[in-house]
Amino acid sequence: MGMTMTQKILAAHAGLPSVKAGDLIEAKLDIVLGNDVTTPVAVDVFDKAGFTKVFDKDKIAIVLDHYTPCKDIKSAELCATAREFAKRFDITHFYDVGTVGIEHALLPEQGVVGPGDCIIGADSHTCTYGALGAFSTGVGSTDMAAGMISGENWFKVPSAIKVVLKGTLQKYVSGKDVILHLIGMIGVDGALYKSIEFTGEGVSSLSMDDRFTIANMAIEAGGKNGIFPVDEKTLEYVNGRFKRPIKVYEADDDAEYESTVEIDLSALKPTVSLPHLPSNTKTVDEVKGLHIDQVVIGSCTNGRISDMRQAAEILKGRRVAKGVRCIVIPATQEVYMQCIKEGLAEIFIKSGCAVSTPTCGPCLGGHMGVMSAGERAVTTTNRNFVGRMGHTKSEVILASPAVAAASAVAGAVASPDDLAEV
Secondary structure, eight states: OBOOHHHHHHHHHHTOSOOOTTOEEEEEOSEEEEETTTHHHHHHHHHHTTOOOOSOGGGEEEEOOSSTTTOSHHHHHHHHHHHHHHHHTTOSEEEOTTTOOOHHHHHHHTTSSOTTOEEEESSGGGGGGGGGTOEEEEOOHHHHHHHHHHSEEEEEOOEEEEEEEESOOOTTOOHHHHHHHHHHHHOTTTTTTEEEEEESGGGGGSOHHHHHHHHHGGGGGTOSEEEOOOOHHHHHHHTTTOOSOOOOOOOOTTBOOSEEEEEEGGGOOOEEEOTTOTTOEEEHHHHTTOBOSEEEEOHHHHOSHHHHHHHHHHHTTOOOOTTOEEEEOOSSHHHHHHHHHTTHHHHHHHTTOEEOOSOOGGGGTSSSSOBOTTOEEEESSSOOOTTTTBOTTOEEEEOOHHHHHHHHHHTBSOOGGGGGGO
16 A cells, blocks of 8 residues: 555655555654744653753754744743743754744745654744645654654554545635645544645645645644645745755655545635634625734744735725724744835725734734734634633634735625625
């Protein structure tokens, strides 16, 4: 029996000729990632175990993005611990305020991760890098510590779901709508500990930013990882960024999948996830007019330059509705600078938005947009669990940048096509 793309990467990193679903393996790691919340826990484990060196300072990335710029004393102490560790071992890929970006947008942008890699990160959305044709998955801080020490981690080889994409997306429909549609189809546990492998002729029509968004939310269907084939767009993206040898793996024709899902991209409409699960999906036309208090455009899911351009296109010449707060967060310093160069930042400010330095901030209810009881937000983030962005009686609606921007103008859930009525 042949292997899936994920299984081939894991077999190669385990030094094995083949693996199959359910096998327990020990695989070598190309990158070990942590942030300001998870790294201090890993450092504590590292130090208590008495270790005095890391396996490779060039293969560890520490990104201070969740509560930065530090919102309180506790977050400052967490960052201080991470900074001391990074300095102690001269960690090459260390990103702090002024150079930081939201980790899962930053590492691909900076060429830290690339095709064929085996990556673990002490953050559940580490699966983002599957967009580049890498195996990447979230782990706990103890596993992060073990990875920093040994350069290896053990895995149970996942079975796979094959998602066949056909057609092309319509205007104002993006990768966010694709992944919300898929999660709505299979549920938040529909891919539990499985690899979600995207294939089909529709893949070529998706931008890299669409793919990053889709892979990012594989975890919201329970997936161990999400992964895309390496094609011309992938190679164009990594060219000039990624300095290590590019390794391309392809699924065998006789690879075994637990199930196959087909999605016609041309049939998709702007989609949202209503509280309190990502699988609670509706098309915008089913729920438009639902009152909102806040909009957030950003995060590791949708804070890239194409997302900023999409939002600015809709906000240009318009104003955020009275009574609505709209917070725009470019995902990296490079994206922030591009927003300034292209005049997008000016569009956001003139329309009545608050524009922030890169931070995860409101996505996890940390800062820069925490909600009170009874408030409802439309946001381009990735989770809408109870209390995710503030009070347990607040509500989060997940959406694309186009829908979020249109909703900010309308003062209610809306698609860009609805703005003619505003």
